[in-house]
Amino acid sequence: MRLLSVTFAVLASLVLSATPASAAPAGADFYGTPVVDLETYAPGSIVRREPVPQLDVLGSRTERILYRSADPRDRAVAVSGLLITPSRAWDGPGPRPVIAYAPGSYGIADRCSGSSELGLTTTMPALLPLLAQGYQVVTTDYQGLGTPGEYEFLGRVAGARAVLDAARAAARETDAPVVVYGYSAGGVASAAAAELASTYAPDVTVIGAYVGAAPTDPVLRVEGQDGTAWAATMLYTINGLLGAHPERAGEIRDLFNHRGRAALDAALDFCTTDALAYGSLQSTELTADGSSLAALMTGPVLGPLTAANTIGLTAPTLPVMIVQGVNDRSVGIEQSRLLADRWRASGAADITVREFDFGTELVPAFDHPAANAAAYPEVIGWIDRLVASDHARR
Missing domain, CATH: 3.40.50.1820 (Alpha/Beta hydrolase fold, catalytic domain)
Incomplete structure (x- = not known):
C-alpha cells in the first residue's frame, strides 16, 4: 500500500x-x-x-x-x-x-x-x-x-x-x-x-x-444526547428543521416552553466547546407539554420532517x-x-x-x-x- x-x-x-x-x-x-x-x-x-x-x-x-x-x-x-x-x-x-x-x-x-x-x-x-x-x-x-x-x-x-x-x-x-x-x-x-x-x-x-x-437516525441521536454533557447539541437538529422549514417555524417553536426556545436561540451560535459549556439538559424540561424531544420527533409536527431526514x-x-x-x-x-x-x-x-x-x-x-x-x-x-x-x- x-x-x-x-x-x-x-x-x-x-x-x-x-x-x-x-x-x-x-x-x-x-x-x-x-x-x-x-x-x-x-x-x-x-x-x-x-x-x-x-x-x-x-x-x-x-x-x-x-x-x-x-x-x-x-x-x-x-x-x-x-x-x-x-x-x-x-x-x-x-x-x-x-x-x-x-x-x-x-x-x-x-x-x-x-x-x-x-x-x-x-x-x-x-x-x-x-x-x-x-x-x-x-x-x-x-x-x-x-x-x-x-x-x-x-x-x-x-x-x-x-x-x-x-x-x-x-x-x-x-x-x-x-x-x-x-x-x-x-x-x-x-x-x-x-x-x-x-x-x-x-x-x-x-x-x-x-x-x-x-x-x-435523528431520533436515536437525540435519545443518545438527552441528559448528557453534550445535550445542547440535540438542539442542532431542531434548529436544522427550523432552517429548512421557515414556514413552519411558529408551530415548531410552540412545541417548546420559554426555556426551550431560549436554548434553541442560544444554540444557533454554538461551536463545540460552547455546547459543552452550556451544561447538561433534560429535554422534558424544555418542551411545552413535558414530552421528551425524541417523542416530539415522532409526533404529528416533527414526525414527517424527521422521517424525511432518516437515512437507510x-x-x-x-x-x-x-x-x-x-x-x-x-x-x-x-x-x-x-x-x-x-x-x-x-x-x-x-x-x-x-x-x-x-x-x-x-x-x-x-x-x-x-x-x-x-x-x-x-x-x-x-x-x-x-x-x-x-x-x-x-
Missing part, C-alpha cells in the same frame, strides 16, 4: 467547473459577497477561489473554493469548501481519484465551518492520510454554514447535494473516480450522498462511500464501508448497525461493516475519533481496490 508509513504516522496525530471562477473582490468577504447570476452556473461550478498557501501540506496545493449547489427546494446556493491537489504525479491507474470529504460537526454557527480557522484544526489532520496516498481531496462546509442562508444540520438532501456538488467541482474536468467520505455528522452527509448519487449526480463517477459513526431507507447502488467503535458514546454503535440492516433490507448489495473494540468503557470519548483513525489502512486499501475495479471497467 502506497505511503503506508506516512499514513500510520498521521494516525498518531489524529488520536491525540464548467464556468471559469473568479476571485472575490479585493477586501471583500470570500464567503458572504454575493455571486452575480449564481443560478446560471451549472451545479458544481467553482464560482470563486483563493489560494491558502499555509495549508499546502505534503506537497499539495490548497485552495478555498465557493461552488454552486442546489438546496432541497432546487434554489441555487453557493457553498464553500477546500480543494487540495497533490503536486506529485498520480502513479495509480486512470485519473487521480477524488475524495469528496464531508467534515464532522464543529457546531452550527458560521464560524464553525470546516474551512474556517476553527474548523481547520480538525479538518486538516483528518485529510493527511488521504493526501499522502496521492488522492485529490475536496471538502464541503455544507449549505448555509459559513455562507449566507440557513444551515440544515444533518439534512439528508442538503447534505448530500453539498457533497456531490463538491465532487463535481473537483472531478468535472477529469471524470475522475470519486469516493465520498464522512465521519460522525460528516458520515450522515456521506451516507445521504450514497443514497442520492445515482439520481442527483449521475454525471459523477461515484465508486464508493465511506460512512463512519454516522447518526443517520433507500438502498445505495454503490459499495459502502461502515466503520465505528463499539464503545462509542458520542454516537451509539446501534446507529451503524441499524443503518447496515436498513440498507440491506432495502436491497443494497455491497455493504462492508468494520467495528473496532478498543476496550475503553472508562474513556468513552476515545472511541469516537479513534475508530476513524484506526480504519485508515483498511479504508485506503478498499479505496484502491475500488479505483482498480473502476479502471478495469472503463
Whole structure:
C-alpha cells in the first residue's frame, strides 16, 4: 500500500467547473459577497477561489473554493469548501481519484465551518492520510454554514447535494473516480450522498462511500444526547428543521416552553466547546407539554420532517464501508448497525461493516475519533481496490 508509513504516522496525530471562477473582490468577504447570476452556473461550478498557501501540506496545493449547489427546494446556493491537489504525479491507474470529504460537526454557527480557522484544526489532520496516498481531496462546509442562508444540520438532501456538488467541482474536468467520505455528522452527509448519487449526480463517477459513526437516525441521536454533557447539541437538529422549514417555524417553536426556545436561540451560535459549556439538559424540561424531544420527533409536527431526514431507507447502488467503535458514546454503535440492516433490507448489495473494540468503557470519548483513525489502512486499501475495479471497467 502506497505511503503506508506516512499514513500510520498521521494516525498518531489524529488520536491525540464548467464556468471559469473568479476571485472575490479585493477586501471583500470570500464567503458572504454575493455571486452575480449564481443560478446560471451549472451545479458544481467553482464560482470563486483563493489560494491558502499555509495549508499546502505534503506537497499539495490548497485552495478555498465557493461552488454552486442546489438546496432541497432546487434554489441555487453557493457553498464553500477546500480543494487540495497533490503536486506529485498520480502513479495509480486512470485519473487521480477524488475524495469528496464531508467534515464532522464543529457546531452550527458560521464560524464553525470546516474551512474556517476553527474548523481547520480538525479538518486538516483528518485529510493527511488521504493526501499522502496521492488522492485529490475536496471538502464541503455544507449549505448555509459559513455562507449566507440557513444551515440544515444533518439534512439528508442538503447534505448530500453539498457533497456531490463538491465532487463535481473537483472531478468535472477529469471524470475522475470519486469516493465520498464522512465521519460522525460528516458520515450522515456521506451516507445521504450514497443514497442520492445515482439520481442527483449521475454525471459523477461515484465508486464508493465511506460512512463512519454516522447518526443517520435523528431520533436515536437525540435519545443518545438527552441528559448528557453534550445535550445542547440535540438542539442542532431542531434548529436544522427550523432552517429548512421557515414556514413552519411558529408551530415548531410552540412545541417548546420559554426555556426551550431560549436554548434553541442560544444554540444557533454554538461551536463545540460552547455546547459543552452550556451544561447538561433534560429535554422534558424544555418542551411545552413535558414530552421528551425524541417523542416530539415522532409526533404529528416533527414526525414527517424527521422521517424525511432518516437515512437507510433507500438502498445505495454503490459499495459502502461502515466503520465505528463499539464503545462509542458520542454516537451509539446501534446507529451503524441499524443503518447496515436498513440498507440491506432495502436491497443494497455491497455493504462492508468494520467495528473496532478498543476496550475503553472508562474513556468513552476515545472511541469516537479513534475508530476513524484506526480504519485508515483498511479504508485506503478498499479505496484502491475500488479505483482498480473502476479502471478495469472503463
